[in-house]
Amino acid sequence: MRRSTILWFMIATCLGVALFMLKHEVQRREEQLVDLHRQILASQEAIHVLEAEWSYLNRPDRLESLVRRHLDMVPLDVKRLGSIEFLPMRLTPTDPATDPALPLDLAPTLAGLPPLPVGRPIVLTREASR
Amino acid sequence: MKSRAETVKLEGQAKQAIETGRNRLILAGCLVGLAFTAVGARVVELSALRNQDEPSARASLADTELAVGRADIVDRNGLLVATSLRTPSLYADPKEVLDAEDAAFRLATALPDMNPAETAAKLNSDRRFVWLKRSLTPREQQQVNSLGIPGVHFLDEWKRIYPQGSLTAHAVGFTDVDDRGIAGVERSFDDVLRGGREPLRLSIDLRVQHVVREELARQIATFGAIGGTGVVLDVDTGETIAMVSLPDFDPNVAGQMDPDSRFNRATLGVYEMGSTFKIFNTAMALDAGTVTMRGGYDATNPIRIARFTISDYHGKGRWLSVPEIFKYSSNIGSVKMAIDVGTEGQRDFLTRLGMLRETTIELPERGRPMIPSPWRPINTMTISFGHGLSISPMHLASGVAAIVNGGIRRPVTLLETDVPSPGERVVSERTSRDMRRLMRLVVEDGTGSKADSLGYIVGGKTGTAEKVGSGGGYKRKALMSSFVAAFPMHDPRYVVLVMVDEPKGTKETHGYATGGWVAAPAISRIVARAAPLLGVAPVDPKSPEIRRDLMIEMPAEGGKRLASF
Numbered sequence A: 001m002r003r004s005t006i007l008w009f010m011i012a013t014c015l016g017v018a019l020f021m022l023k024h025e026v027q028r029r030e031e032q033l034v035d036l037h038r039q040i041l042a043s044q045e046a047i048h049v050l051e052a053e054w055s056y057l058n059r060p061d062r063l064e065s066l067v068r069r070h071l072d073m074v075p076l077d078v079k080r081l082g083s084i085e086f087l088p089m090r091l092t093p094t095d096p097a098t099d100p101a102l103p104l105d106l107a108p109t110l111a112g113l114p115p116l117p118v119g120r121p122i123v124l125t126r127e128a129s130r
Numbered sequence B: 001m002k003s004r005a006e007t008v009k010l011e012g013q014a015k016q017a018i019e020t021g022r023n024r025l026i027l028a029g030c031l032v033g034l035a036f037t038a039v040g041a042r043v044v045e046l047s048a049l050r051n052q053d054e055p056s057a058r059a060s061l062a063d064t065e066l067a068v069g070r071a072d073i074v075d076r077n078g079l080l081v082a083t084s085l086r087t088p089s090l091y092a093d094p095k096e097v098l099d100a101e102d103a104a105f106r107l108a109t110a111l112p113d114m115n116p117a118e119t120a121a122k123l124n125s126d127r128r129f130v131w132l133k134r135s136l137t138p139r140e141q142q143q144v145n146s147l148g149i150p151g152v153h154f155l156d157e158w159k160r161i162y163p164q165g166s167l168t169a170h171a172v173g174f175t176d177v178d179d180r181g182i183a184g185v186e187r188s189f190d191d192v193l194r195g196g197r198e199p200l201r202l203s204i205d206l207r208v209q210h211v212v213r214e215e216l217a218r219q220i221a222t223f224g225a226i227g228g229t230g231v232v233l234d235v236d237t238g239e240t241i242a243m244v245s246l247p248d249f250d251p252n253v254a255g256q257m258d259p260d261s262r263f264n265r266a267t268l269g270v271y272e273m274g275s276t277f278k279i280f281n282t283a284m285a286l287d288a289g290t291v292t293m294r295g296g297y298d299a300t301n302p303i304r305i306a307r308f309t310i311s312d313y314h315g316k317g318r319w320l321s322v323p324e325i326f327k328y329s330s331n332i333g334s335v336k337m338a339i340d341v342g343t344e345g346q347r348d349f350l351t352r353l354g355m356l357r358e359t360t361i362e363l364p365e366r367g368r369p370m371i372p373s374p375w376r377p378i379n380t381m382t383i384s385f386g387h388g389l390s391i392s393p394m395h396l397a398s399g400v401a402a403i404v405n406g407g408i409r410r411p412v413t414l415l416e417t418d419v420p421s422p423g424e425r426v427v428s429e430r431t432s433r434d435m436r437r438l439m440r441l442v443v444e445d446g447t448g449s450k451a452d453s454l455g456y457i458v459g460g461k462t463g464t465a466e467k468v469g470s471g472g473g474y475k476r477k478a479l480m481s482s483f484v485a486a487f488p489m490h491d492p493r494y495v496v497l498v499m500v501d502e503p504k505g506t507k508e509t510h511g512y513a514t515g516g517w518v519a520a521p522a523i524s525r526i527v528a529r530a531a532p533l534l535g536v537a538p539v540d541p542k543s544p545e546i547r548r549d550l551m552i553e554m555p556a557e558g559g560k561r562l563a564s565f
Helices: A003-056 A060-070 B002-006 B013-049 B100-110 B116-124 B138-147 B165-172 B184-188 B190-195 B206-222 B251-256 B274-288 B322-327 B331-341 B343-352 B377-383 B393-405 B431-445 B518-533 B545-550
Strands: B080-092 B132-133 B152-161 B227-234 B240-246 B295-300 B303-307 B308-310 B319-321 B458-470 B473-487 B494-500 B553-557 B561-564
Touching: A003 B080, A060 B206, B002 B343, B080 B165, B100 B116, B100 B138, B116 B132, B138 B152, B138 B377, B152 B553, B165 B184, B165 B206, B165 B240, B165 B251, B206 B227, B206 B240, B206 B494, B206 B518, B227 B393, B227 B518, B274 B322, B274 B331, B274 B343, B274 B393, B274 B431, B274 B458, B274 B473, B295 B322, B303 B331, B303 B377, B308 B331, B308 B377, B319 B322, B322 B331, B322 B431, B322 B553, B331 B343, B331 B377, B331 B431, B343 B377, B393 B473, B393 B494, B431 B458, B431 B473, B431 B545, B431 B553, B458 B518, B473 B518, B494 B518
Parallel strands: none
Antiparallel strands: B080 B132, B080 B152, B227 B240, B227 B494, B295 B319, B303 B308, B458 B473, B473 B494, B553 B561
């Protein structure tokens, strides 16, 4: 009778202490959470302001004047634009069937090559540009 | 039970009293027990069964999204054009202010643009709340704070900021001091912007917008013009890639603007377009089948009707084929083409093309076309070369887009669209192809040669209209010089319109201020600068495919044919 009373009393005390500590832990975590949320909001607002500033600094007229002042860039000339087709044609290796001494993956050497290919004119259709 | 036996037995009154006490005790016990049960049940319910009704710290702050006053507006590449920033505003509670004159004087030292006398009057008023200054900078706030005047407070407010300044002034518009949109997209999408968090994505491309604005400003400065407008449209979707109206204003300080600069010439202004309208006239005649590309009209003699005489600016005094009528911009030929189609046919065609109603662009500033009423044969004749019907530049650009894109009219829009509207057919595929050839002819070998841009196959039409004077009648010296172009002409993707208001001829242009001299060079430079940004690849204009696509057979009167490329 006495023993069980003491046991129950101890269990109740332990539970009480545990509950008390748990409650405080939850409270502490919630405060932490509130604090984190506040920080997130502050960061988001800072990002928002920075985005506006970034956009302000990226105005096309400002970029243009900066480029004029500091870089040696010139407006894009049509003649500088080309396409893959404008490059010289790829060199075709000698047919390995007729020349077994030449492995397939070996790049052809300069000796004994067909005459250098010439570039084809640009023909760019809308499909090719997309 | 032993103890019970030993107790004194009570009888009578005493026993009754004990009985009563016992009953009361049971009753009280039951009540207390019930109350405890209720409390216990409530505890279980609150802690275990439902916890969403009780606000916990977590629930109340789960919303960590920054709530801005108004959604952002971005261009098609996601660059900000309008955003809201939190700024402090200064207000005062006059009841708390001890010495109004002293406070006003000290405030003026921190905020030099405030008038001490006015401020003192505000601080002496009977109200409990007066605004002193809206939207302070952080530095100003710091200075006012350090003055330590009692009764002066700050209130955070959302202020609309336009990082791009005047670049998109007319398209985006601006808001008033209470964050209500009062012009442009800010007004037409006021509800969406106020409620939403997702940024509103415009179809405008800021880079192209900048190119158009700069080139337009250059032409205006060169020719001493009073204003101008430039528009770039995507012909396949109806999206507005650029829309500039000059003079413009800075929406960040919208209060200080000149009322003239607020006027949106691109969508609100309606003008008689002059010869650019011949694109529609020629397309109408070709589509109706009253004339073919091989046909033509005698343009020897001016047309006299009522008290008017219609003659040609570049008169040839002979029979002209349809390509020649277009190339030389012959008024006589155009009138004869329109007469053959008839008044009804012309009105139907222009209705289908959307020229008789406001455009669909999402702006409150939309001009209503000025339509002749009644529509007499004389109106049919003048409209054929662009007089007697006033439309906005946006109308013209969208109409040309419909003519060159294969004949499908799509509503113009300022919002980026993933799925373009199916649109409706206004002219046949064949007419569209013929019109592309004719427009290329004008640039290759006609009045618009200055609009060409190497590799981009520009085609278009010049227009020079005399403005209507205040007393009616036309002013010879006040011109509207325009050029409407599309590129690349063998497969058009964009329409570019440039219009300059009241240009004056210079020595370099031999005194001419016509569309071919004023607007065409701007088109050429806009195309050259914008095409790489828009992903249009240059092509060789001499390649056989393109020559075949754009070739025109020039019929002569006797049936002899000359090929022109």
